[in-house]
Amino acid sequence: MEEKxxxxxxxxxxxxxxGAGPAGLTAAYYLATKGHEVKLFDxxxxxxxxxxxxxxxxxxxxxxxxxxxSHSRMGVKFQGNTTVGKDISWTS
Ligand SMILES: Cc1cc2nc3c(=O)[nH]c(=O)nc-3n(C[C@H](O)[C@H](O)[C@H](O)COP(=O)(O)OP(=O)(O)OC[C@H]3O[C@@H](n4cnc5c(N)ncnc54)[C@H](O)[C@@H]3O)c2cc1C
Numbered sequence: 342m343e344e345k346x347x348x349x350x351x352x353x354x355x356x357x358x359x360g361a362g363p364a365g366l367t368a369a370y371y372l373a374t375k376g377h378e379v380k381l382f383d384x385x386x387x388x389x390x391x392x393x394x395x396x397x398x399x400x401x402x403x404x405x406x407x408x409x410x411s412h413s414r415m416g417v418k419f420q421g422n423t424t425v426g427k428d429i430s431w432t433s
């Protein structure tokens with residue numbers, strides 16, 4: 342299914358999301374759906390949060406995140422290995 346973007350150019354804003362776990366990925370998806378420019382930061386190298394790093398692979402398959410077509414098609418960017426508040430500031 343193709344995701345549809347809503348809103349005009351004038352409504353478009355930049356959004357930074359700290360944490361690419363299920364909550365951050367969900368927020369990114371819906372913000373991108375509204376046409377906003379979304380960048381996700383996470384301390385871990387890959388998105389998925391505890392679903393990727395806390396749960397064994399046989400319990401949860403690791404096919405989540407901006408590597409997934411539903412996010413990358415919508416232009417969501419991901420920057421891993423970045424702890425906000427340590428590697429970059431909260432205000433940058
Ligand atoms: C061992 C274990 C087993 C589980 N089993 C199940 C299960 O079977 N079924 C189920 O439904 N749920 C399970 N859960 C729960 C599920 O993993 C959580 O409910 C879910 O991951 C919460 O999502 P979240 O996005 O809120 O937080 P998280 O998944 O914790 O993601 C938060 C992300 O934010 C990042 N982050 C935090 N602070 C910063 C910062 N300052 N800068 C950059 N990045 C930051 C972290 O690195 C992390 O990747 C399990 C959890 C654990 C720990």
